[in-house]
Amino acid sequence: xxxxxxxxxxxxxxxxxxxxxxxxxxxxxxxxxxxxxxxxxxxxxxxxxxxxxxxxxxxxxxxxxxxxxxxxxxxxxxxxxxxxxxxxxxxxxxxxxxxxxxxxxxxxxxxxxxxxxxxxxxxxxxxxxxxxxxxxxxxxxxxxxxxxxxxxxxxxxxxxxxxxxxxxxxxxxxxxxxxxxxxxxxxxxxx
Amino acid sequence: xxxxxxxxxxxxxxxxxxxxxxxxxxxxxxxxxxxxxxxxxxxxxxxxxxxxxxxxxxxxxxxxxxxxxxxxxxxxxxxxxxxxxxxxxxxxxxxxxxxxxxxxxxxxxxxxxxxxxxxxxxxxxxxxxxxxxxxxxxxxxxxxxxxxxxxxxxxxxxxxxxxxxxxxxxxxxxxxxxxxxxxxxxxxxxxxxxxxxxxxxxxxxxxxxxxxxxxxxxxxxxxxxxxxxxxxxxxxxxxxxxxxxxxxxxxxxxxxxxxxxxxxxxxxxxxxxxxxxxxxxxxxxxxxxxxxxxxxxxxxxxxxxxxxxxxxxxxxxxxxxxxxxxxxxxxxxxxxxxxxxxxxxxxxxxxxxxxxxxxxxxxxxxxxxxxxxxxxxxxxxxxxxxxxxxxxxxxxxxxxxxxxxxxxxxxxxxxxxxxxxxxxxxxxxxxxxxxxxxxxxxxxxxxxxxxxxxxxxxxxxxxxxxxxxxxxxxxxxxxxxxxxxxxxxxxxxxxxxxxxxxxxxxxxxxxxxxxxxxxxxxxxxxxxxxxxxxxxxxxxxxxxxxxxxxxxxxxxxxxxxxxxxxxxxxxxxxxx
Numbered sequence: 001x002x003x004x005x006x007x008x009x010x011x012x013x014x015x016x017x018x019x020x021x022x023x024x025x026x027x028x029x030x031x032x033x034x035x036x037x038x039x040x041x042x043x044x045x046x047x048x049x050x051x052x053x054x055x056x057x058x059x060x061x062x063x064x065x066x067x068x069x070x071x072x073x074x075x076x077x078x079x080x081x082x083x084x085x086x087x088x089x090x091x092x093x094x095x096x097x098x099x100x101x102x103x104x105x106x107x108x109x110x111x112x113x114x115x116x117x118x119x120x121x122x123x124x125x126x127x128x129x130x131x132x133x134x135x136x137x138x139x140x141x142x143x144x145x146x147x148x149x150x151x152x153x154x155x156x157x158x159x160x161x162x163x164x165x166x167x168x169x170x171x172x173x174x175x176x177x178x179x180x181x182x183x184x185x186x187x188x189x190x191x
Numbered sequence: 192x193x194x195x196x197x198x199x200x201x202x203x204x205x206x207x208x209x210x211x212x213x214x215x216x217x218x219x220x221x222x223x224x225x226x227x228x229x230x231x232x233x234x235x236x237x238x239x240x241x242x243x244x245x246x247x248x249x250x251x252x253x254x255x256x257x258x259x260x261x262x263x264x265x266x267x268x269x270x271x272x273x274x275x276x277x278x279x280x281x282x283x284x285x286x287x288x289x290x291x292x293x294x295x296x297x298x299x300x301x302x303x304x305x306x307x308x309x310x311x312x313x314x315x316x317x318x319x320x321x322x323x324x325x326x327x328x329x330x331x332x333x334x335x336x337x338x339x340x341x342x343x344x345x346x347x348x349x350x351x352x353x354x355x356x357x358x359x360x361x362x363x364x365x366x367x368x369x370x371x372x373x374x375x376x377x378x379x380x381x382x383x384x385x386x387x388x389x390x391x392x393x394x395x396x397x398x399x400x401x402x403x404x405x406x407x408x409x410x411x412x413x414x415x416x417x418x419x420x421x422x423x424x425x426x427x428x429x430x431x432x433x434x435x436x437x438x439x440x441x442x443x444x445x446x447x448x449x450x451x452x453x454x455x456x457x458x459x460x461x462x463x464x465x466x467x468x469x470x471x472x473x474x475x476x477x478x479x480x481x482x483x484x485x486x487x488x489x490x491x492x493x494x495x496x497x498x499x500x501x502x503x504x505x506x507x508x509x510x511x512x513x514x515x516x517x518x519x520x521x522x523x524x525x526x527x528x529x530x531x532x533x534x535x536x537x538x539x540x541x542x543x544x545x546x547x548x549x550x551x552x553x554x555x556x557x558x559x560x561x562x563x564x565x566x567x568x569x570x571x572x573x574x575x576x577x578x579x580x581x582x583x584x585x586x587x588x589x590x591x592x593x594x595x596x597x598x599x600x601x602x603x604x605x606x607x608x609x610x611x612x613x614x615x616x617x618x619x620x621x622x623x624x625x626x627x628x629x630x631x632x633x634x635x636x637x638x639x640x641x642x643x644x645x646x647x648x649x650x651x652x653x654x655x656x657x658x659x660x661x662x663x664x665x666x667x668x669x670x671x672x673x674x675x676x677x678x679x680x681x682x683x684x685x686x687x688x689x690x691x692x693x694x695x696x697x698x699x700x701x702x703x704x705x706x707x708x709x710x711x712x713x714x715x716x717x718x719x720x721x722x723x724x725x726x727x728x729x730x731x732x733x734x735x736x737x738x739x740x741x742x743x744x745x746x747x748x749x750x751x752x753x754x755x756x757x758x759x760x761x762x763x764x765x766x767x
Contacts, residue, residue, distance in 0.1 A: 004728030006516060008445030008720040009376035009438075009452050010209070010289065017373060017455035024734045025457055025508065028742055032504035035746070036497035042757070043489045043565045051765040052566050054479045054488075083654035104654075116765075121481070127330045127414060129573045129642065134660060136640045137763055138572040140480045142415050143332065147481035152765035160657050162650065164573035164642035166326050168333070169255055172646045175653035 054139065057118070057148035066099065066122045066146060073097040074107050079185075082108060082177070089185040095120060095148070098161075098176075100128030100141045102168055105161045105176025110185045113156045121147045129165030132178065138164060153180040202293070207700065208603060208717050209446075212369070216294035217287040221604050222692075223304055224280040225597070227311075229688045231272035232590075234315065236681040238265035243629075243674030247667055248649055255646040259326065262644060264318045266327030270585065271346070271428070272311045277593050278384065278435050279307070279353045284604070285381035285438065286360035292369040295359040303352035310346030313338060326644060328421060331402065331412040340403035347395045354388045357381070376452050376459065377445075380438030383462040388431045390470045394423030415482035422473035429581070430469040432589040433503070434462065436547065439592045440510045443544040446599055447535060447711070449718025450510075450517035453735070458509050464502035468494040478568035488565050500560055507552050508742050512735040514545075519730050520722045527737045537616045538711045543595020546623035551588030554630055555580060557749045567756045569763065573644075576637030583630040586677070591623055594684050598711055601688070607695030608702060608709030611687050615709075618687065622680025628673025635666040638759075 007013065021029070047053050073088065073096070080087040089110040090096050096117045099106045101124035111117060121130050121141045128141040135155075139147060161176035202215040238261040244252040245261075253261060287294045294300065317323040323335035361382065364370060374382070398420040405412045441458070444450025452458055474491030477483055494500065518530030535541045558580040562571050571577065601609050609615050639660045641648050650657040691709075696702070698710060706715055 004725075004731045005721070005723040006451040006453075006520060006727055006731075007722070008450060008517070009380075009441035009458075009513075010445050011720050012370045012372040012375050013452075013455050014372040019454065019456060021454045021457050022731070022734055024736075024739055025454060025512070028508045028739075029457070029501075029505060031746070032501050032508075035504075035749070036501050039500070039560065039564070039753070040489075040493050040496045043493070046566050046757075047485060050566060050761070051767070052569055052760050052763050053485065053767040054565065054569055055485045055767055056481070058481045058484075085654060108655075126332050127418075131573065131640065131642060132764075133657065134640045135763060136570055136574070136638070137766065138479060138569060138574065140477075140572065142418070142481055144413065145415055145481035149766050154764050160650075160655060162640075162642060162657065164645065165330075166259065166333075166644045169259070169324075171644075172255065172648070172650060173653050175650050175655050175657055177655045 054149075056150070057146075059146040059148075060144060061122060061146040063122070063124050063143050066097075067124050070097040070099040070106065078107070079110060085177075087179075090117065093117065098130070099124055100130065100163065100167075100174070101125050103163070103170035103174040105163070105174060108177040108179075110179045110181065111153050112185050113153050113180050113182050116150055116152050119149050119151045121149070126167050127165045128163050128167050128174070131162045131164040133160040133162045135159060140165065156180045156182045206603060207703075208714050211288055212291035213288050213604075214293050216297035216300070217283045218604055220283045220294065220297070220300050220304065221280045221288070221600070224276045224283065225600060226692060227308060228273050228276035228280065229685055231268045231276060231311065232681060233685050235265050235268035235273060236678055236685065238262075238268065239674065239681070240678045243671055243678065245646065246648070247671035247674075248664070249667070250671070251647070256321070256324070258646045259324055260318060260321060263323065263326050264315065267314055267318065270327065274432055274585070274589060274593070275350055275428075276307065278388075278431060279304075279350065280600070281435055281439065282353065282357040282381055282385060285378045286357045287364070289375055289378050290360065290364035290370050292360060292364035292367055295356055295363050299352060300356050303349040303356070306349030306352070307346050310342045310344070310349060313342030313345065317342060328425065329402070330421075331405065331414055331417050334406055337403055337406045340399050340406055343395070344399050344403060347392050347399070350388065351392045354385045354392070357385050376455065377438050377442045379459055380434060380441060380462055383466050384431050384434035384438065386466050387427060387434055387470060391424055391427040391431060394420055394427060398424060415480065418480065419473055419477060419482070422476045423470070426472040426475055427470045429585055430465065430472065430499075432585055433469070434465050436551070436589040436592045437462075437506045437510070439596050440506070440544055440548060441513065443540055443592070443595055443599070444510060444514045444517065445720060446713045446717070447538055447541040447544065448514055448517045448713075449521060449720065450513040451520070451722065453509055453512045453516055457505060461502040461505040461509070464498050467498070469499040469502075471495065472499075472563070475563045478563070478565050479572045485565065492563050492565055497560075503556060507548075507556070507745065508738060510548060511741055512738040515735040515738050516730065517718065520727060521718065524730070527740060531737060535712050538713065539598045539615050539619050540595050540711050540713060543591050543598065543619040546619055547588050547592040547595060550583055550591065550623055550627055552745060553748060554627060555584030555588050557752050558634060559584060560749075561753050561756050564756070567760055569766065570756065570760055571637060573642060574637035575633040575641045575643050578643050579630045579633030579637055582626055582633065587623060587626040587630065591619060591626070594622065595619060597684075597688060599714065601691045601695070602698045602710055602714045605692055605695070606698045607691045608698055608707060609687060609711070610690040610695050610709065612708040614683055615687050618680055618683045621683060622677055625673050625676025625678070625680050629670055629677055630673070632666050632670025632673055636663060636670060639663050639666070
């Protein structure tokens with residue numbers, strides 16, 4: 001097979017086909033490989049330089065034990081109630097425990113802007129999806145696993161937590177609430 | 192002995208168009224698998240209409256339980272039954288037919304086919320009777336009835352046997368010397384798809400057998416381990432599609448415009464990169480999961496160091512380059528883009544190929560790599576951006592490529608003239624345009640925070656009212672119209688395929704001579720498959736400048752979309 005013979009992908013190549021590629025092809029492959037390295041480097045780089053990483057603290061936890069921990073958290077810091085769900089205002093820097101269960105995010109949270117919290121996520125029954133709306137911050141919530149994420153709310157307002165992992169027929173009803181206030185948090189259900 | 196040989200010889204025919212030696216067993220297996228694939232597509236497409244009309248909030252057609260049931264059925268029939276049955280047809284073609292050998296163990300092949308059909312029917316029965324409302328992924332502790340998992344297992348076993356028979360056909364052809372030289376690129380690509388299929392099906396066995404036992408209260412399933420192993424099946428199965436689709440691109444390039452393999456070494460190496468790295472993609476679904484460390488996520492989500500992405504970017508050059516070179520060899524040499532302007536745009540084989548290539552690359556590929564970035568996934572996990580991405584890859588890419596090749600399978604393997612030829616010529620545009628609009632709509636809805644797999648994204652009846660972004664309604668119209676258009680395109684394809692198979696006029700030498708309708712131009716006159724001489728030498732030196740322009744445009748789009756997403760991410764709450 002000479003250098004200038006071409007055949008389609010249906011034709012069995014004869015002889016040795018391991019031949020140098022055209023310059024255009026070689027250039028594109030080099031550019032593409034360079035781009036792949038950029039794509040790869042961005043991820044570790046963002047761990048060092050960026051503010052949003054899904055690292056967190058990760059533990060196994062028995063669902064019952066996690067539910068008990070959430071109840072203790074609610075008892076410690078409850079400041080009000082809305083639609084039958086307790087509103088909890090933890091102090092700055094606290095560990096915050098949020099529970100996903102069919103079909104409720106428990107409890108509602110009241111946080112302070114610009115303050116760091118460790119937000120723990122786990123589920124009592126099946127998989128759920130934590131999705132802060134409309135911020136669009138999304139994490140998987142898996143029964144048996146505690147995902148502790150250090151978060152710093154950067155805007156005040158009245159946010160929702162919606163569930164974005166299918167969890168049964170009442171999935172669409174699973175809406176929770178996070179209030180973020182500019183100053184130190186106040187008691188009650190409204191910002 | 193001589194009678195046995197005569198009988199064996201009687202099982203072959205020589206294709207008048209391609210000159211391929213086609214054995215009767217493989218031909219019937221191709222037909223059977225393709226027909227069942229189209230039936231599965233019909234079930235999936237009808238379900239899709241219900242889904243689009245429900246998620247389009249202004250219509251909100253189905254009740255919640257039916258929505259999730261239809262969603263389960265849509266995923267299984269489209270992502271598994273339609274594509275895998277069709278891929279079995281491709282394997283029976285790329286092995287025994289392309290290599291011109293006999294079908295190894297035809298009875299076993301029919302047994303495999305029967306197992307797959309029984310498994311698929313069982314799964315659909317369980318889903319439609321409400322015994323498996325667990326969606327496509329069936330994440331435990333959500334639980335379906337045992338026969339649902341058993342149906343999936345039977346289907347997978349059947350598929351594994353069929354894949355093994357493809358490997359067997361490679362051995363048979365080599366031993367019986369039915370071809371000289373190396374196997375053609377189409378077969379090589381199909382081989383990589385088959386290897387990935389084995390990896391996928393082993394993951395399937397590792398996850399579905401314990402889950403089946405668990406559904407009968409035997410043993411335990413860890414929800415996070417399940418997610419990891421299940422996605423070893425779920426994502427890798429889509430990588431079978433990628434390898435099969437790229438093979439079909441090369442095949443259609445050759446059949447429609449005499450597209451060539453610009454460099455065998457480059458294309459084959461890219462396929463090998465798929466085999467080595469593409470099955471790591473289970474991690475794409477676990478980037479914001481609690482069970483895995485950042486190092487594990489980064490290494491796996493990037494297929495080592497994006498080496499499978501590199502493979503796709505290589506094919507993204509070599510496929511259009513092969514088409515361009517093929518067209519230039521046919522005389523379309525003027526300017527940068529005469530080869531593209533003068534392409535056979537009314538041949539659904541070619542338009543299917545080209546639209547598939549563009550939709551897969553620009554819409555599916557760019558969004559997929561971006562979604563699969565560890566941190567950017569925080570923005571997108573389980574939002575509608577995810578199905579927006581994979582409808583561009585597996586529907587706009589794989590399915591459209593398979594539709595395109597079906598327009599050649601019908602005349603060449605079923606030996607029927609394609610029915611409703613006028614409709615067939617516009618079908619790829621209707622389907623490709625519709626699915627693109629729908630995918631863009633889903634991606635935009637996802638950017639606005641809309642969850643995937645969700646019956647009511649107005650959240651009526653929830654304990655706290657949810658204010659929906661006003662732009663969302665507008666984007667839903669794009670999604671809804673696109674979805675209905677895509678479903679229309681799918682139903683057009685199904686009508687064409689069914690009527691052709693059962694009532695189509697035969698393809699005869701006379702019909703070809705009279706250029707009768709229903710015969711694609713590549714079948715009327717197969718373009719030259721081999722080129723040599725001074726013209727080829729000259730063109731080889733000139734290269735493919737049109738393709739260079741196209742990949743440059745692609746690269747700019749990629750960079751802009753990718754870094755825009757990092758910028759969007761930087762506006763979020765600090766989290767770590």
